[in-house]
Amino acid sequence: MSMQIATSLDEVLAALAAGARPIAGGTDLVVGHRQGKAPLPESLVAIDRVPELAEIADGDPLRIGATVTHARLMTDQVVVDRLTAIADAAALVGSPSTRNVGTLGGNVMNGSPAMDTGAPLVVLGAEAELASADGIRTVGLDDLWTGPGRTSATAGELCTALVIPARPASxxxxxxxxxxxxxxxxxxxxxxxxxxxxxxxxxxxxxxxxxxxxxxxxxxxxxxxxxxxxxxxxxxxxxxxxxxxxxxxxxxxxxxxxxxxxxxxxxxxxxxxxxxxxxxxxxxxxxxxxxxxxxxx
Amino acid sequence: MSELVNLEVNGTTYPVQIALDRNLSGVLRDEVGLTGTKEGCDDCECGACMVLLDGQPINSCSYLAAQAQGRSITTVEGLAEGDELHPLQRNILATGGVQCGFCTPGMLMSAQALLDRNPDPTDEEIRIGLSGNLCRCTGYARILAAVQATAVELNSTSSS
Structure with missing residues (x-):
């Protein structure tokens, strides 16, 4: 097994193109491995130290980086004020230790029908931004989730952010x-x-x-x-x-x-x-x- | 196949030769030799394996040791200063918050992280801070009392 700790998005996308799988907090991946549900991928690239994946950008659209943790989502002022359902959901995930390392992108791409942040993202009109060595596309969440634990993203694609239209007044x-x-x-x-x-x-x-x-x-x-x-x-x-x-x-x-x-x-x-x-x-x-x-x- | 990984634990760097799929709790216990961190459920549920990673609590049973490279790890062995117990340790003994002791290291690490970011927590905030830690000797009330006592102690020390 190999583990690369990436510090830039380019590094991550090159690793994915070469066959690696991404890991952020590991709260689904490592737990699944320990339970014997699914072995760890042979090649992992850690994406939790890539600054551009961890940003929350105010504007129209609002943009939440894929590795923003649940702990940040439940306290970030932009999220709490304007995307409150996401903060409600993030605050219910696991425990403080889960929320410290678990990420929004991980929750979305794990594809569980029981994911807490999914329904809030849908009602807020979010789209997933998927990047690969070939470029970037955005995909609606109804097209992303294809079944329990399944998404339409290809192996070379990384969810880099969730993109949400600015909220109207009232x-x-x-x-x-x-x-x-x-x-x-x-x-x-x-x-x-x-x-x-x-x-x-x-x-x-x-x-x-x-x-x-x-x-x-x-x-x-x-x-x-x-x-x-x-x-x-x-x-x-x-x-x-x-x-x-x-x-x-x-x-x-x-x-x-x-x-x-x-x-x-x-x-x-x-x-x-x-x-x-x-x-x-x-x-x-x-x-x-x-x-x-x-x-x- | 194993690889050399450097882990910084309680301020000391430990070079360990490990397979990269190993979890942090196992490496801390079996390679670094610090057995204060416990393995309970091995499923991210019970919190016995709680350690701090750059000051934040994580379940070390479900965290890859290799991913902790370059970060600072604090285990329960990092709380006391030599023979001088940390106030949380002293207070959990004084309140009777230790029965079998298996959950205690994890409880202490969650409590330490809570007090670091919120030195004057409400009872509800303490309950939330410890909500990832299970105690099966039903000692929660006394554990809560130990955290409350420590907060009072730390606040009176810092304001005097």
């Missing part, structure tokens, strides 16, 4: 997750919402769901809610659409019926919290704590 977002405990937990189900308001009425609403389908999915058909007030009828319509469009599995953590019901509850709570943030209310990160989800301390 916008808010939130990510809510059903969890049985407050740390070292994987989403039972989760929902992210982004809401833009025009006065008291909905100008746009997007909702995406975690751990209820082979990939993160966005709820279809919410355009009909435009112009309506955020009230119980609207939240009930969101919950119903989420439960209908989910196709959850049963496993040791929850049955499919339980997931189908609770995804509706999470979706309505996410829209409610996103709308309250859009209206200027301050709800601290992660919104799960304000809602009292997870076992009491």
């Amino acid at each position: 916008s808010g977002s939130a990510y809510v997750r059903l969890e049985y405990r407050r740390a070292m937990e994987i989403a039972v189900v989760g929902a992210a919402a982004s809401v833009t308001l025009d006065g008291d009425a909905v100008a746009s609403v997007r909702v995406a769901l975690t751990a209820v389908a082979p990939t993160i999915i966005e709820i279809d058909g919410l355009e009909g809610l435009t112009g309506r007030a955020i009230d119980d009828d609207l939240l009930a319509a969101v919950a119903e659409a989420a439960s209908e469009q989910a196709s959850p599995i049963s496993d040791l953590r929850a049955s499919d019926r339980y997931r189908r019901h609770t995804i509706g509850v999470m979706a309505r709570r996410a829209v409610d919290a996103a709308a309250r943030r859009a209206a200027g209310e301050s709800i601290s990160v992660p919104v799960n704590r304000a809602l009292g989800i997870g076992a009491a301390a």
Whole structure:
């Protein structure tokens, strides 16, 4: 086995072109290796010391480098203020030690349908920037995730950043997750919402769901809610659409019926919290704590 | 196939000849010879293997030793000054926060990282700071008390 510690993107892309695989925090790769799920690649290139991959750039679009850690996402002022659902999600990942080394790009490219940052990225309209020795392309997340643990990126491509359009005024977002405990937990189900308001009425609403389908999915058909007030009828319509469009599995953590019901509850709570943030209310990160989800301390 | 890797642990550089797929906790214990760091779940869940990498807690069971080259590693052996216990160590003994002791090194490293970045944490912040560390002797309340006592002690020392 070989390990190269890269300090520039060019070095990383050359290594990938020569057959190496990238490692950042190793929280999926090394854990999978230790569990015997998948052997480590023969050739690794460490990408966690490449400065250009670790930048958060404000602007239109906003750009979050792939190796920005969850610990930074949950405290960075740009993310907390304007991409709040991502901060909500990052704050729920693993434990402090996981969040110190785990990265946004790693979460996205691991392709788990239970990834916490995925649904927030979808509702914020993020695209993944993929670079290789041949050039750079951006790809929508619905085209990136092709199944559990699978992406459309080629072996020579590295996710270098997530690119997000600047947020309109009167916008808010939130990510809510059903969890049985407050740390070292994987989403039972989760929902992210982004809401833009025009006065008291909905100008746009997007909702995406975690751990209820082979990939993160966005709820279809919410355009009909435009112009309506955020009230119980609207939240009930969101919950119903989420439960209908989910196709959850049963496993040791929850049955499919339980997931189908609770995804509706999470979706309505996410829209409610996103709308309250859009209206200027301050709800601290992660919104799960304000809602009292997870076992009491 | 093995390679020479230099690891800086508690301020000392240790050259070790290791296979590059080895985890940091195993190398610390078996090659460097510092067995304070424990291996519990080997699955990034229990926190017994917690060490600091450039001051931040990481699960060393799930971190490749080769990737720690050029960074500064702190283990529980790096807390005490000679025979003088670190205040966290003294307080966790005083509060009875040590029972079987297996989780203790990891707890101390998480607590140390927390107090380094937040010298006056709330109870909730301490719980979050220690949320990656499991204790199976149900000693959490006394561990929390040890961190609280250390924070009070450090703050009174720094303000006097």
